[in-house]
Amino acid sequence: MKLDVNALGTFYRMAREGAGLAAGRLTHMTDVETRVGVTKLNFMRGREIERDFDDGADKVGVRVKLTGAIEGYSVIVFERENALRMVETLLEESADEFDEMTKSAATEVGHIMNSGFIDGWADVLETVIDVSTPEFVEGQTAEPYFGTIDEAPGENDLALLFQSQIETVGTEVGFSHYLFPKQGSMSRLLEQLRTSDGIDYDKLDGFDRMAERGAEEVAKTATTLTGIETSVEIRRLNFLSLEAIPEQIADETLVGVAFEFDGVPSGYLVFLFDEESAHEIVEAMVPTSVDEEGFGQMGTSAIKELGNIMASGFLDGWANVLDTTIDHSTPEFIHDIGAAAVDPVIIQLGENQDFAFVFDTVVVADGREFDCEVYAIPDEDDLERALNNLDVDRIEDAPTTAEFQEVDNA
Known part of the structure; x- marks a missing residue:
């Protein structure tokens, strides 16, 4: 598998475009003004992802499976308090735990944001990427989020991940966005985007x-x-x-x-x-x-x-x-x-x-x-x-x- 700056630049534009769409849809759902913060493409090993998660903080996430031009999984992970804050805004009532109603609301928010990212990628690539039914996940470690995903990197494997931040007025809705593509899918995409030997x-x-x-x-x-x-x-x-x-x-x-x-x-x-x-x-x-x-x-x-x-x-x-x-x-x-x-x-x-x-x-x-x-x-x-x-x-x-x-x- 080969990559070059042009291919990564396209991925970066995909990430920015997707974050912009996700922010806009979050604003539409919650009526809270948002803007895109820092967007990065991270090359991280499996052990580094696990270390990021192993900080003792409660987290919730929404996971979807992708098919089409990109195959794999897209996962959005929030700090638990950030997710509850968004749910409170959406439901217009206080929330301090995830019951059936608040899980449904959080899943909907995560799905809308996942879809925003993925639609942004599809727009840049001028192609179609299909998304499965969203799955709500919670836990303090990486295992509930990535343990069953074959595409997730092993301890010493290097993976390309997307990280974006959406900022709301008066506070920050920090989250991590992980894309775990199938290697064959990523190789085909890189081959299409490269403009040099790579x-x-x-x-x-x-x-x-x-x-x-x-x-x-x-x-x-x-x-x-x-x-x-x-x-x-x-x-x-x-x-x-x-x-x-x-x-x-x-x-x-x-x-x-x-x-x-x-x-x-x-x-x-x-x-x-x-x-x-x-x-x-x-x-x-x-x-x-x-x-x-x-x-x-x-x-x-x-x-x-x-x-x-x-x-x-x-x-x-x-x-x-x-x-x-x-x-x-x-x-x-x-x-x-x-x-x-x-x-x-x-x-x-x-x-x-x-x-x-x-x-x-x-x-x-x-x-x-x-x-x-x-x-x-x-x-x-x-x-x-x-x-x-x-x-x-x-x-x-x-x-x-x-x-x-x-x-x-x-």
Whole structure:
């Protein structure tokens, strides 16, 4: 199975169009104004889907089977409280549990939204996709939702999933939308949509594992330099429009570093910390006190040093696996609010492309206030060349080459 940026771009437009139709139908049903939030195509492994579900929260969902141009299953999953909120609006009465009436109402809402997505896909593809009778599902884990679906990915299998958010006035109706297509159905669709030789899917799978190794190296480096034990908590590969990247950045003051990297592939690498995490890092790395309102020369240098060495660990691993050279620029310090922290990178990328693969990682400290979001955004043409040259057998054996001295925090 092969894919390319044009095919994924069509999938992305399908997702946006479907989310727009779903939002419009939700507005029509509930008389509540809505708009489409962030839309992403996620490449996720089965274990990552299970981890998303295994958060202790009660959930409900609506599942339908698809036939026609796309075969498989479409599943919409809500937090239980969000589903009850929608049902209350629809029924115009309070609801605190799912009885026969509220289940029926929730199923109808989920079915209308599923149908909105699917009709949007059919419109973009100019084809027909049929939908089965909706099924109401509830539970805290992934098993009730996906356990009986043959098309759902195994623990280590990489699946292409759609994730959208619909926002209502005054609140957010967050939900996850999972599409589990049959492989033969997806292969036929990709073949129709590709405009280039494309990328073998197993190469993308390999590059995803390569990025995971890079993220683990980042965590090791952060532990060594700061003395704060860190680990990778979340990591997934997204495909989304450039304009959507700033939408997912937290609207708060952020501190970080940005790099441009050059080689095969080329692109940009950004490390972002919230302000409190950045101060925690500086206090760990710099023996003297730092002004809480700013970072000064020593604080800025500490953040840049950490970013520089993390970038080397991340990119050197890529270069070793790809048997090439990837150089990165000197770190550019970032201290800005929300989307403004990544706007310069987006503007430069936008000169040559509309979409991007984004390796989205969170590095978390154990018991300390230290979260680091990592955005690796390769140039799409370079990425296709790099993946076509990728030897997936090298991934587990190729070393990272970052070298650094441990920091004495005594």
